[in-house]
Amino acid sequence: MRANRFEGRVAIITGGSTGIGAATARQLVGEGACVVIAARRAEPGIALMKELGEDKALFFQCDVSVQAEVEALVAWTVDRFGGLDILINNAGATCFGGYTPDLDPALWHQMMGVNLHSVFYACKAGIPHMKQRGGGAIVNNASISGLYADYGFTAYNAAKGAVINYTKSLAIDHAQDNIRANAVCPGLVDTPMADALDELKVRDAWVENIPMKRGGKPEEIANILAFLASDEASFMTGSIVVADGGLSAATGQPNLPKLMEKMAAAK
Template structure:
């Protein structure tokens, strides 16, 4: 309970998946939590569920593409609980029908993803940091992605926006560290959020499993626990870092699984 005692956390995109996991874990650890999401009903329902478990939380509407909405969420948090000590910038979006390769990516979709995935992080920090400075500091965690570290056949806008989040995290850490503000990011690989389970065919999940170093997929709590650690004082000497939570999917030579299969056949 003491890990987040006296902390006040604003979590964007907190009504489901990774954000919801972080909200529950932070509340369980003693934080007062504001869950902000475009799905306002889902955010309020999540907050009520936390309250039934003995935690303190409230749900509010957030449009991550609107600067005014982001500012209002920060100001609501401060008005509701007197301060903001933890900010989890977790909103992210992608669209596989429009976010294609460099030649074919929809340029309006490029602009939309840069706004939702990147500018929303900048704005969340822009509005929260002055309040954090007033109360002695805080911790910011941004959701990046392993797509920000690798190339892929599609999702060029998503990958570019998440790579920018990684570097923006370093800039925030460098510029506000002397104000006792830490800023880190978490880069998930494939995580079995409800959206992933509902939208990814089993064949695609099998492909990811083939290249994981571990024999299972990640769950939202795997990211939620990392966020909780980075937001807590246990990580007080960690800043400007991006923690990759991806089951070892990207650590090996990409030919390893195919080479192992080749060797099995050759040894028959």
């Protein structure tokens, strides 16, 4: 953490009250930013605001899948902190919705609303304010599930895939406005979102597939979001940064040495 990397900057972090978003809020405030934490549930958001200090961190309760609420978030941020420099589109939700014939269209639309439309609404409302400041940085928290597919996670895969290509559209459309847009693609990260793996008792199987044999820490993703939001990434736009403990470096084919060991042991 550097003391002054975000001094004088104003940031919105959607889904900023828990997990990766909360770790990012702590980091940005620690490095001098004023941050608006936007999320649905009041309790964790207010607790984080108090932890970070209300002169530097404010909480705004909203549903990011509703355009009017996102517009209100951006307007309120500009009113309270005087502008907008950094937009971290981090709010998201996942679900196992089953294969396409069984997938409830309502769930499909819900996944698109939270993971994809929210990003468009925030960028649409936020970019004019960034232009007024002479530039800015957008960082979208996507997922490796937007680069590759998971069995039965159809809507999440589609939404995160769209976020990744939308990031590239933003990057080229607003390069001349001095607004950079980049995305991070985490693999498994130990946050409330990943608790579902414990409920299903499948975390061990998930971790076994990761070459580093562990999930990421929220702070390890926050470091990347903060870097991309900072001037240190001044020549990066349209970049998609993967952080997954090596998972997507593999082809997906079986681990041959392990397979051979198993076969030898079975003889």
